[in-house]
Amino acid sequence: MSIRDLKTFLHIAESGSFAAAARAIYRTQSAVTAQIQALEDQLGVSLFDRTNRPPSLTEVGRAFVVRAKEVVSAYDALFQEAVLEALRGQFRLGVVPSVMTGLTPRLLVLLGERHPGLHIELEMGLSAELVAKVEGGALDAALISNPLEAGESLKWSPFLHEPLVLIAPIDAPPKKAAELLRTYPFMRYTSQAWVGRLIGRVLEQKRLHVRETMVLNTLEAITAMVHAGLGVSVVPLRLVEPVGSPPVRVVHLPGQRVYRTLGLIEVNGNSKAALSKTLLVALKDIVAPLREGGTSPAPQLLKQPRNIK
Known part of the structure:
Protein backbone atom coordinates (compact mmCIF):
# COMPACT_ATOMS: atom_id res chain seq x y z
CA MET A 1 0.00 0.00 0.00
CA SER A 2 1.36 3.44 -0.95
CA ILE A 3 0.31 6.98 -0.14
CA ARG A 4 -0.62 7.32 -3.81
CA ASP A 5 -3.12 4.47 -3.44
CA LEU A 6 -4.78 6.26 -0.53
CA LYS A 7 -4.92 9.55 -2.41
CA THR A 8 -6.49 7.85 -5.42
CA PHE A 9 -9.06 6.18 -3.16
CA LEU A 10 -9.95 9.56 -1.64
CA HIS A 11 -10.26 11.15 -5.09
CA ILE A 12 -12.85 8.50 -5.99
CA ALA A 13 -14.70 8.88 -2.69
CA GLU A 14 -14.85 12.68 -3.06
CA SER A 15 -15.69 12.81 -6.79
CA GLY A 16 -18.16 9.95 -6.72
CA SER A 17 -16.76 8.03 -9.70
CA PHE A 18 -13.68 6.25 -10.97
CA ALA A 19 -13.81 8.26 -14.22
CA ALA A 20 -13.78 11.65 -12.47
CA ALA A 21 -10.92 10.57 -10.22
CA ALA A 22 -8.92 9.36 -13.22
CA ARG A 23 -9.31 12.75 -14.92
CA ALA A 24 -8.26 14.57 -11.73
CA ILE A 25 -5.00 12.63 -11.38
CA TYR A 26 -4.29 12.34 -15.13
CA ARG A 27 -4.48 8.55 -15.32
CA THR A 28 -6.65 6.17 -17.30
CA GLN A 29 -9.80 4.79 -15.72
CA SER A 30 -8.52 1.23 -16.14
CA ALA A 31 -5.31 2.11 -14.27
CA VAL A 32 -7.32 3.62 -11.40
CA THR A 33 -9.57 0.56 -11.28
CA ALA A 34 -6.55 -1.76 -11.13
CA GLN A 35 -4.98 0.38 -8.40
CA ILE A 36 -8.09 0.18 -6.20
CA GLN A 37 -8.46 -3.56 -6.77
CA ALA A 38 -4.85 -4.02 -5.63
CA LEU A 39 -5.57 -1.90 -2.54
CA GLU A 40 -8.64 -4.00 -1.71
CA ASP A 41 -6.61 -7.20 -2.11
CA GLN A 42 -4.01 -5.88 0.32
CA LEU A 43 -6.65 -4.90 2.88
CA GLY A 44 -8.73 -8.03 2.33
CA VAL A 45 -11.97 -6.01 2.12
CA SER A 46 -14.26 -4.52 -0.51
CA LEU A 47 -14.16 -0.72 -0.45
CA PHE A 48 -16.67 -0.26 -3.30
CA ASP A 49 -19.93 -1.98 -4.20
CA ARG A 50 -19.54 -2.66 -7.91
CA THR A 51 -23.11 -3.84 -8.35
CA ASN A 52 -24.04 -0.16 -8.45
CA ARG A 53 -23.28 2.14 -11.37
CA PRO A 54 -21.15 4.01 -10.68
CA PRO A 55 -19.67 1.89 -7.87
CA SER A 56 -20.49 3.24 -4.40
CA LEU A 57 -18.61 3.01 -1.12
CA THR A 58 -19.37 0.05 1.07
CA GLU A 59 -19.83 0.51 4.81
CA VAL A 60 -16.19 -0.56 5.27
CA GLY A 61 -15.19 1.87 2.53
CA ARG A 62 -16.93 4.79 4.26
CA ALA A 63 -15.12 3.98 7.49
CA PHE A 64 -11.84 3.69 5.63
CA VAL A 65 -12.27 7.20 4.18
CA VAL A 66 -11.83 8.65 7.68
CA ARG A 67 -8.63 6.66 8.34
CA ALA A 68 -7.23 7.38 4.87
CA LYS A 69 -7.72 11.14 5.35
CA GLU A 70 -5.86 10.96 8.66
CA VAL A 71 -2.92 9.15 7.09
CA VAL A 72 -2.72 11.45 4.05
CA SER A 73 -2.99 14.54 6.24
CA ALA A 74 -0.18 13.31 8.50
CA TYR A 75 1.97 12.47 5.47
CA ASP A 76 1.51 15.95 3.93
CA ALA A 77 2.15 17.62 7.29
CA LEU A 78 5.43 15.74 7.60
CA PHE A 79 6.77 17.31 4.42
CA GLN A 80 5.32 20.72 5.24
CA GLU A 81 7.16 20.70 8.58
CA ALA A 82 10.38 19.78 6.81
CA VAL A 83 9.99 22.75 4.45
CA LEU A 84 9.22 25.15 7.30
CA GLU A 85 12.22 23.88 9.25
CA ALA A 86 14.43 24.56 6.23
CA LEU A 87 13.23 28.18 6.23
CA ARG A 88 14.56 28.84 9.70
CA GLY A 89 18.06 29.73 10.71
CA GLN A 90 20.73 31.99 9.30
CA PHE A 91 21.49 32.80 5.66
CA ARG A 92 24.63 34.74 4.67
CA LEU A 93 23.81 36.95 1.69
CA GLY A 94 26.21 39.15 -0.26
CA VAL A 95 24.83 42.26 -1.97
CA VAL A 96 26.37 44.71 -4.43
CA PRO A 97 26.13 48.41 -3.41
CA SER A 98 23.68 49.33 -6.19
CA VAL A 99 21.17 46.82 -4.81
CA MET A 100 21.75 47.39 -1.10
CA THR A 101 19.78 50.62 -0.71
CA GLY A 102 16.84 50.11 -3.07
CA LEU A 103 15.86 46.46 -3.45
CA THR A 104 17.39 44.88 -0.36
CA PRO A 105 15.28 46.69 2.29
CA ARG A 106 12.10 45.58 0.52
CA LEU A 107 13.44 42.03 0.36
CA LEU A 108 14.19 41.93 4.09
CA VAL A 109 10.76 43.31 4.99
CA LEU A 110 8.98 40.74 2.80
CA LEU A 111 11.06 37.84 4.11
CA GLY A 112 10.43 38.97 7.67
CA GLU A 113 6.69 38.85 7.05
CA ARG A 114 6.73 35.48 5.30
CA HIS A 115 9.44 33.67 7.29
CA PRO A 116 10.00 35.23 10.72
CA GLY A 117 12.30 32.37 11.70
CA LEU A 118 14.77 33.22 8.94
CA HIS A 119 17.68 35.53 9.78
CA ILE A 120 19.55 37.18 6.90
CA GLU A 121 23.14 38.25 7.53
CA LEU A 122 24.20 40.84 4.92
CA GLU A 123 27.62 41.65 3.51
CA MET A 124 28.15 44.39 0.91
CA GLY A 125 30.86 44.19 -1.72
CA LEU A 126 31.66 44.32 -5.42
CA SER A 127 30.55 41.42 -7.60
CA ALA A 128 33.98 39.81 -7.99
CA GLU A 129 34.57 39.85 -4.23
CA LEU A 130 31.16 38.38 -3.48
CA VAL A 131 31.47 35.61 -6.06
CA ALA A 132 34.84 34.59 -4.57
CA LYS A 133 33.24 34.39 -1.13
CA VAL A 134 30.32 32.33 -2.46
CA GLU A 135 32.78 29.92 -4.09
CA GLY A 136 34.82 29.75 -0.89
CA GLY A 137 31.79 29.09 1.33
CA ALA A 138 31.99 32.38 3.26
CA LEU A 139 28.60 33.38 1.78
CA ASP A 140 25.58 31.20 1.01
CA ALA A 141 24.59 33.30 -2.02
CA ALA A 142 24.95 36.81 -3.42
CA LEU A 143 22.89 39.36 -5.33
CA ILE A 144 25.13 40.60 -8.14
CA SER A 145 24.99 42.03 -11.64
CA ASN A 146 26.06 40.24 -14.83
CA PRO A 147 28.60 37.57 -13.78
CA LEU A 148 31.62 38.35 -15.97
CA GLU A 149 33.96 36.06 -14.07
CA ALA A 150 32.91 32.92 -12.22
CA GLY A 151 33.65 29.23 -12.09
CA GLU A 152 31.54 26.44 -13.53
CA SER A 153 30.58 25.30 -10.03
CA LEU A 154 28.18 28.23 -9.66
CA LYS A 155 24.47 28.53 -10.39
CA TRP A 156 23.22 31.87 -11.73
CA SER A 157 19.51 32.76 -11.42
CA PRO A 158 18.67 36.13 -13.06
CA PHE A 159 15.50 37.90 -11.99
CA LEU A 160 15.68 41.46 -13.34
CA HIS A 161 17.01 43.43 -16.35
CA LEU A 253 21.38 55.92 -25.08
CA PRO A 254 21.45 55.75 -28.90
CA GLY A 255 20.80 52.48 -30.69
CA GLN A 256 19.49 49.25 -29.21
CA ARG A 257 19.12 49.27 -25.46
CA VAL A 258 21.62 47.41 -23.32
CA TYR A 259 20.71 45.98 -19.93
CA ARG A 260 22.52 44.99 -16.79
CA THR A 261 21.10 41.80 -15.31
CA LEU A 262 20.60 41.24 -11.61
CA GLY A 263 20.54 37.73 -10.25
CA LEU A 264 21.24 35.39 -7.38
CA ILE A 265 24.44 33.38 -7.52
CA GLU A 266 25.21 30.31 -5.42
CA VAL A 267 27.22 27.10 -5.63
CA ASN A 268 25.65 24.12 -7.35
CA GLY A 269 24.32 21.71 -4.77
CA ASN A 270 24.04 24.45 -2.17
CA SER A 271 23.03 22.94 1.18
CA LYS A 272 20.75 25.96 1.68
CA ALA A 273 19.12 25.70 -1.74
CA ALA A 274 15.63 25.88 -0.19
CA LEU A 275 16.51 29.25 1.34
CA SER A 276 18.01 30.48 -1.94
CA LYS A 277 14.82 29.52 -3.73
CA THR A 278 12.80 31.39 -1.11
CA LEU A 279 14.90 34.52 -1.64
CA LEU A 280 14.50 34.26 -5.40
CA VAL A 281 10.72 33.89 -5.14
CA ALA A 282 10.55 36.96 -2.89
CA LEU A 283 12.72 39.00 -5.28
CA LYS A 284 10.53 38.10 -8.24
CA ASP A 285 7.41 38.96 -6.24
CA ILE A 286 8.87 42.39 -5.46
CA VAL A 287 9.88 43.34 -9.00
CA ALA A 288 6.96 41.76 -10.92
CA PRO A 289 4.34 44.46 -10.16
CA LEU A 290 6.89 47.23 -10.75
CA ARG A 291 7.73 46.28 -14.32
CA GLU A 292 5.96 48.20 -17.04
CA GLY A 293 3.28 45.95 -18.46
CA GLY A 294 4.22 43.25 -15.95
CA THR A 295 7.15 41.94 -17.97
CA SER A 296 10.84 42.66 -17.99
CA PRO A 297 12.41 43.41 -21.39
CA ALA A 298 14.79 40.87 -22.79
CA PRO A 299 18.41 41.90 -22.31
CA GLN A 300 20.61 42.98 -25.21
CA LEU A 301 23.81 41.10 -24.51
CA LEU A 302 27.26 42.51 -25.16
CA LYS A 303 30.18 40.29 -26.00
CA GLN A 304 31.60 39.15 -22.69
CA PRO A 305 33.21 36.04 -21.17
CA ARG A 306 30.76 33.83 -19.31
CA ASN A 307 32.00 30.68 -17.62
CA ILE A 308 28.79 29.85 -15.82
CA LYS A 309 26.83 26.97 -17.24
Whole structure:
Protein backbone atom coordinates (compact mmCIF):
# COMPACT_ATOMS: atom_id res chain seq x y z
CA MET A 1 0.00 0.00 0.00
CA SER A 2 1.36 3.44 -0.95
CA ILE A 3 0.31 6.98 -0.14
CA ARG A 4 -0.62 7.32 -3.81
CA ASP A 5 -3.12 4.47 -3.44
CA LEU A 6 -4.78 6.26 -0.53
CA LYS A 7 -4.92 9.55 -2.41
CA THR A 8 -6.49 7.85 -5.42
CA PHE A 9 -9.06 6.18 -3.16
CA LEU A 10 -9.95 9.56 -1.64
CA HIS A 11 -10.26 11.15 -5.09
CA ILE A 12 -12.85 8.50 -5.99
CA ALA A 13 -14.70 8.88 -2.69
CA GLU A 14 -14.85 12.68 -3.06
CA SER A 15 -15.69 12.81 -6.79
CA GLY A 16 -18.16 9.95 -6.72
CA SER A 17 -16.76 8.03 -9.70
CA PHE A 18 -13.68 6.25 -10.97
CA ALA A 19 -13.81 8.26 -14.22
CA ALA A 20 -13.78 11.65 -12.47
CA ALA A 21 -10.92 10.57 -10.22
CA ALA A 22 -8.92 9.36 -13.22
CA ARG A 23 -9.31 12.75 -14.92
CA ALA A 24 -8.26 14.57 -11.73
CA ILE A 25 -5.00 12.63 -11.38
CA TYR A 26 -4.29 12.34 -15.13
CA ARG A 27 -4.48 8.55 -15.32
CA THR A 28 -6.65 6.17 -17.30
CA GLN A 29 -9.80 4.79 -15.72
CA SER A 30 -8.52 1.23 -16.14
CA ALA A 31 -5.31 2.11 -14.27
CA VAL A 32 -7.32 3.62 -11.40
CA THR A 33 -9.57 0.56 -11.28
CA ALA A 34 -6.55 -1.76 -11.13
CA GLN A 35 -4.98 0.38 -8.40
CA ILE A 36 -8.09 0.18 -6.20
CA GLN A 37 -8.46 -3.56 -6.77
CA ALA A 38 -4.85 -4.02 -5.63
CA LEU A 39 -5.57 -1.90 -2.54
CA GLU A 40 -8.64 -4.00 -1.71
CA ASP A 41 -6.61 -7.20 -2.11
CA GLN A 42 -4.01 -5.88 0.32
CA LEU A 43 -6.65 -4.90 2.88
CA GLY A 44 -8.73 -8.03 2.33
CA VAL A 45 -11.97 -6.01 2.12
CA SER A 46 -14.26 -4.52 -0.51
CA LEU A 47 -14.16 -0.72 -0.45
CA PHE A 48 -16.67 -0.26 -3.30
CA ASP A 49 -19.93 -1.98 -4.20
CA ARG A 50 -19.54 -2.66 -7.91
CA THR A 51 -23.11 -3.84 -8.35
CA ASN A 52 -24.04 -0.16 -8.45
CA ARG A 53 -23.28 2.14 -11.37
CA PRO A 54 -21.15 4.01 -10.68
CA PRO A 55 -19.67 1.89 -7.87
CA SER A 56 -20.49 3.24 -4.40
CA LEU A 57 -18.61 3.01 -1.12
CA THR A 58 -19.37 0.05 1.07
CA GLU A 59 -19.83 0.51 4.81
CA VAL A 60 -16.19 -0.56 5.27
CA GLY A 61 -15.19 1.87 2.53
CA ARG A 62 -16.93 4.79 4.26
CA ALA A 63 -15.12 3.98 7.49
CA PHE A 64 -11.84 3.69 5.63
CA VAL A 65 -12.27 7.20 4.18
CA VAL A 66 -11.83 8.65 7.68
CA ARG A 67 -8.63 6.66 8.34
CA ALA A 68 -7.23 7.38 4.87
CA LYS A 69 -7.72 11.14 5.35
CA GLU A 70 -5.86 10.96 8.66
CA VAL A 71 -2.92 9.15 7.09
CA VAL A 72 -2.72 11.45 4.05
CA SER A 73 -2.99 14.54 6.24
CA ALA A 74 -0.18 13.31 8.50
CA TYR A 75 1.97 12.47 5.47
CA ASP A 76 1.51 15.95 3.93
CA ALA A 77 2.15 17.62 7.29
CA LEU A 78 5.43 15.74 7.60
CA PHE A 79 6.77 17.31 4.42
CA GLN A 80 5.32 20.72 5.24
CA GLU A 81 7.16 20.70 8.58
CA ALA A 82 10.38 19.78 6.81
CA VAL A 83 9.99 22.75 4.45
CA LEU A 84 9.22 25.15 7.30
CA GLU A 85 12.22 23.88 9.25
CA ALA A 86 14.43 24.56 6.23
CA LEU A 87 13.23 28.18 6.23
CA ARG A 88 14.56 28.84 9.70
CA GLY A 89 18.06 29.73 10.71
CA GLN A 90 20.73 31.99 9.30
CA PHE A 91 21.49 32.80 5.66
CA ARG A 92 24.63 34.74 4.67
CA LEU A 93 23.81 36.95 1.69
CA GLY A 94 26.21 39.15 -0.26
CA VAL A 95 24.83 42.26 -1.97
CA VAL A 96 26.37 44.71 -4.43
CA PRO A 97 26.13 48.41 -3.41
CA SER A 98 23.68 49.33 -6.19
CA VAL A 99 21.17 46.82 -4.81
CA MET A 100 21.75 47.39 -1.10
CA THR A 101 19.78 50.62 -0.71
CA GLY A 102 16.84 50.11 -3.07
CA LEU A 103 15.86 46.46 -3.45
CA THR A 104 17.39 44.88 -0.36
CA PRO A 105 15.28 46.69 2.29
CA ARG A 106 12.10 45.58 0.52
CA LEU A 107 13.44 42.03 0.36
CA LEU A 108 14.19 41.93 4.09
CA VAL A 109 10.76 43.31 4.99
CA LEU A 110 8.98 40.74 2.80
CA LEU A 111 11.06 37.84 4.11
CA GLY A 112 10.43 38.97 7.67
CA GLU A 113 6.69 38.85 7.05
CA ARG A 114 6.73 35.48 5.30
CA HIS A 115 9.44 33.67 7.29
CA PRO A 116 10.00 35.23 10.72
CA GLY A 117 12.30 32.37 11.70
CA LEU A 118 14.77 33.22 8.94
CA HIS A 119 17.68 35.53 9.78
CA ILE A 120 19.55 37.18 6.90
CA GLU A 121 23.14 38.25 7.53
CA LEU A 122 24.20 40.84 4.92
CA GLU A 123 27.62 41.65 3.51
CA MET A 124 28.15 44.39 0.91
CA GLY A 125 30.86 44.19 -1.72
CA LEU A 126 31.66 44.32 -5.42
CA SER A 127 30.55 41.42 -7.60
CA ALA A 128 33.98 39.81 -7.99
CA GLU A 129 34.57 39.85 -4.23
CA LEU A 130 31.16 38.38 -3.48
CA VAL A 131 31.47 35.61 -6.06
CA ALA A 132 34.84 34.59 -4.57
CA LYS A 133 33.24 34.39 -1.13
CA VAL A 134 30.32 32.33 -2.46
CA GLU A 135 32.78 29.92 -4.09
CA GLY A 136 34.82 29.75 -0.89
CA GLY A 137 31.79 29.09 1.33
CA ALA A 138 31.99 32.38 3.26
CA LEU A 139 28.60 33.38 1.78
CA ASP A 140 25.58 31.20 1.01
CA ALA A 141 24.59 33.30 -2.02
CA ALA A 142 24.95 36.81 -3.42
CA LEU A 143 22.89 39.36 -5.33
CA ILE A 144 25.13 40.60 -8.14
CA SER A 145 24.99 42.03 -11.64
CA ASN A 146 26.06 40.24 -14.83
CA PRO A 147 28.60 37.57 -13.78
CA LEU A 148 31.62 38.35 -15.97
CA GLU A 149 33.96 36.06 -14.07
CA ALA A 150 32.91 32.92 -12.22
CA GLY A 151 33.65 29.23 -12.09
CA GLU A 152 31.54 26.44 -13.53
CA SER A 153 30.58 25.30 -10.03
CA LEU A 154 28.18 28.23 -9.66
CA LYS A 155 24.47 28.53 -10.39
CA TRP A 156 23.22 31.87 -11.73
CA SER A 157 19.51 32.76 -11.42
CA PRO A 158 18.67 36.13 -13.06
CA PHE A 159 15.50 37.90 -11.99
CA LEU A 160 15.68 41.46 -13.34
CA HIS A 161 17.01 43.43 -16.35
CA GLU A 162 17.68 47.15 -15.98
CA PRO A 163 18.50 49.37 -19.00
CA LEU A 164 21.68 51.43 -19.05
CA VAL A 165 20.79 55.12 -19.42
CA LEU A 166 22.45 58.51 -19.28
CA ILE A 167 21.56 60.66 -16.28
CA ALA A 168 22.01 64.45 -16.41
CA PRO A 169 21.17 67.40 -14.13
CA ILE A 170 17.45 68.00 -13.90
CA ASP A 171 17.84 71.37 -15.65
CA ALA A 172 19.97 70.01 -18.50
CA PRO A 173 18.74 70.97 -21.98
CA PRO A 174 16.58 68.39 -23.79
CA LYS A 175 19.37 67.07 -25.97
CA LYS A 176 20.35 63.58 -27.07
CA ALA A 177 22.73 61.48 -25.00
CA ALA A 178 25.70 61.84 -27.35
CA GLU A 179 25.47 65.64 -27.27
CA LEU A 180 25.11 65.74 -23.49
CA LEU A 181 28.17 63.53 -23.15
CA ARG A 182 30.16 65.96 -25.29
CA THR A 183 28.88 68.98 -23.36
CA TYR A 184 29.14 67.88 -19.72
CA PRO A 185 31.99 66.35 -17.70
CA PHE A 186 31.58 62.60 -17.28
CA MET A 187 31.53 60.71 -13.98
CA ARG A 188 32.43 57.08 -14.50
CA TYR A 189 31.20 54.10 -12.49
CA THR A 190 34.36 52.33 -11.27
CA SER A 191 35.61 49.53 -13.49
CA GLN A 192 36.28 47.49 -10.35
CA ALA A 193 32.53 46.80 -10.41
CA TRP A 194 31.31 44.49 -13.18
CA VAL A 195 28.54 46.92 -14.10
CA GLY A 196 31.26 49.57 -14.50
CA ARG A 197 33.03 47.36 -17.04
CA LEU A 198 29.74 46.80 -18.81
CA ILE A 199 29.21 50.57 -19.04
CA GLY A 200 32.74 51.00 -20.39
CA ARG A 201 32.07 48.53 -23.19
CA VAL A 202 28.78 50.24 -24.01
CA LEU A 203 30.51 53.61 -24.42
CA GLU A 204 33.16 52.03 -26.63
CA GLN A 205 30.80 50.00 -28.80
CA LYS A 206 28.40 52.91 -29.27
CA ARG A 207 31.38 55.22 -29.92
CA LEU A 208 30.30 57.67 -27.27
CA HIS A 209 33.18 59.99 -26.37
CA VAL A 210 33.38 61.35 -22.81
CA ARG A 211 35.40 63.90 -20.87
CA GLU A 212 36.02 62.03 -17.64
CA THR A 213 36.47 64.05 -14.44
CA MET A 214 35.94 61.54 -11.63
CA VAL A 215 35.43 57.85 -10.84
CA LEU A 216 32.90 56.82 -8.21
CA ASN A 217 31.96 53.44 -6.78
CA THR A 218 28.27 53.79 -5.85
CA LEU A 219 25.16 54.83 -7.73
CA GLU A 220 24.15 57.00 -4.80
CA ALA A 221 27.34 59.07 -5.09
CA ILE A 222 27.03 59.38 -8.87
CA THR A 223 23.38 60.42 -8.66
CA ALA A 224 24.16 63.02 -6.00
CA MET A 225 26.96 64.51 -8.12
CA VAL A 226 24.79 64.63 -11.23
CA HIS A 227 21.92 66.19 -9.28
CA ALA A 228 24.34 68.88 -8.08
CA GLY A 229 25.11 69.78 -11.71
CA LEU A 230 28.69 68.48 -11.74
CA GLY A 231 28.28 66.37 -14.86
CA VAL A 232 26.57 63.37 -16.44
CA SER A 233 26.98 59.62 -16.15
CA VAL A 234 25.82 56.28 -17.59
CA VAL A 235 24.20 54.00 -15.02
CA PRO A 236 21.62 51.21 -14.78
CA LEU A 237 18.10 52.59 -14.37
CA ARG A 238 17.07 50.96 -11.11
CA LEU A 239 13.54 49.64 -10.98
CA VAL A 240 13.57 50.01 -7.20
CA GLU A 241 15.07 53.40 -6.32
CA PRO A 242 16.13 54.15 -2.73
CA VAL A 243 13.81 56.44 -0.80
CA GLY A 244 14.88 60.08 -1.14
CA SER A 245 16.98 59.70 -4.29
CA PRO A 246 17.64 63.17 -5.77
CA PRO A 247 15.90 63.80 -9.11
CA VAL A 248 17.91 63.69 -12.32
CA ARG A 249 17.08 63.78 -16.04
CA VAL A 250 17.08 60.33 -17.67
CA VAL A 251 18.07 60.06 -21.36
CA HIS A 252 18.16 56.82 -23.32
CA LEU A 253 21.38 55.92 -25.08
CA PRO A 254 21.45 55.75 -28.90
CA GLY A 255 20.80 52.48 -30.69
CA GLN A 256 19.49 49.25 -29.21
CA ARG A 257 19.12 49.27 -25.46
CA VAL A 258 21.62 47.41 -23.32
CA TYR A 259 20.71 45.98 -19.93
CA ARG A 260 22.52 44.99 -16.79
CA THR A 261 21.10 41.80 -15.31
CA LEU A 262 20.60 41.24 -11.61
CA GLY A 263 20.54 37.73 -10.25
CA LEU A 264 21.24 35.39 -7.38
CA ILE A 265 24.44 33.38 -7.52
CA GLU A 266 25.21 30.31 -5.42
CA VAL A 267 27.22 27.10 -5.63
CA ASN A 268 25.65 24.12 -7.35
CA GLY A 269 24.32 21.71 -4.77
CA ASN A 270 24.04 24.45 -2.17
CA SER A 271 23.03 22.94 1.18
CA LYS A 272 20.75 25.96 1.68
CA ALA A 273 19.12 25.70 -1.74
CA ALA A 274 15.63 25.88 -0.19
CA LEU A 275 16.51 29.25 1.34
CA SER A 276 18.01 30.48 -1.94
CA LYS A 277 14.82 29.52 -3.73
CA THR A 278 12.80 31.39 -1.11
CA LEU A 279 14.90 34.52 -1.64
CA LEU A 280 14.50 34.26 -5.40
CA VAL A 281 10.72 33.89 -5.14
CA ALA A 282 10.55 36.96 -2.89
CA LEU A 283 12.72 39.00 -5.28
CA LYS A 284 10.53 38.10 -8.24
CA ASP A 285 7.41 38.96 -6.24
CA ILE A 286 8.87 42.39 -5.46
CA VAL A 287 9.88 43.34 -9.00
CA ALA A 288 6.96 41.76 -10.92
CA PRO A 289 4.34 44.46 -10.16
CA LEU A 290 6.89 47.23 -10.75
CA ARG A 291 7.73 46.28 -14.32
CA GLU A 292 5.96 48.20 -17.04
CA GLY A 293 3.28 45.95 -18.46
CA GLY A 294 4.22 43.25 -15.95
CA THR A 295 7.15 41.94 -17.97
CA SER A 296 10.84 42.66 -17.99
CA PRO A 297 12.41 43.41 -21.39
CA ALA A 298 14.79 40.87 -22.79
CA PRO A 299 18.41 41.90 -22.31
CA GLN A 300 20.61 42.98 -25.21
CA LEU A 301 23.81 41.10 -24.51
CA LEU A 302 27.26 42.51 -25.16
CA LYS A 303 30.18 40.29 -26.00
CA GLN A 304 31.60 39.15 -22.69
CA PRO A 305 33.21 36.04 -21.17
CA ARG A 306 30.76 33.83 -19.31
CA ASN A 307 32.00 30.68 -17.62
CA ILE A 308 28.79 29.85 -15.82
CA LYS A 309 26.83 26.97 -17.24
